[in-house]
Amino acid sequence: MPRPPSAMRRHILDSALHLFAEHGFKGTSLQDIAVEARCSKASLLYHFAGKDAILTELLTPPAEGLAALREELALLEGGRAVEPAVTGYVGLAMRFHLEVKIIFAELPDMLSHPVLAVIPEAVDQLADALAGRSREPRARAMAQMVIGGVAVTVAADIDTDTDTLRTELVQGALRTLGHPTG
Secondary structure, three states: OOOOOOHHHHHHHHHHHHHHHHHOOOOOOHHHHHHHHOOOHHHHHHHOOOHHHHHHHHHHHHHHHHHHHHHHHHOOOHHHHHHHHHHHHHHHHHHOHHHHHHHHHOHHHHHOOHHHOOHHHHHHHHHHHHOOOOOOHHHHHHHHHHHHHHHHHHHOOOOOOHHHHHHHHHHHHHHHOOOOOO
16 A cells, blocks of 8 residues: 655655666666665665555556546547647657656566556557547558657657657647648
């Protein structure tokens, strides 16, 4: 059972997030996290049952965000789903860029993590919205290219400001999907 929020707990999570993004989940030990968070391993274990509990807490917000986007997009028909799908997905990917990097670094293991069980179905539904609900192979392929391209781009740590990156990702995704950009 998770402990109540505290400054130390948040600091441990932030330290773990950066270490997992830099060295991978498997390449980071509890001791590494404790050193980075400037706490004892015992203090870390007071706040979290182990490394998997830390990962679960880190991955829950992006999984919840993806589930919320899926629900929002389910209400939209055809081409009306494309732009909200692009902007919603880019926003999530950018907000959780380190978590995306962690997931992609160890994709097969990460997708089997219970908190990420929502991802396969949510990605299928996101692809459907990005394709404008079209069943055409070209539209489906372009939708998958946007999903992968956005994820890889936000995980790449491109040296630019957030607003510029967001704008370029949205415009590039819309162009890829054959939609006019503003």
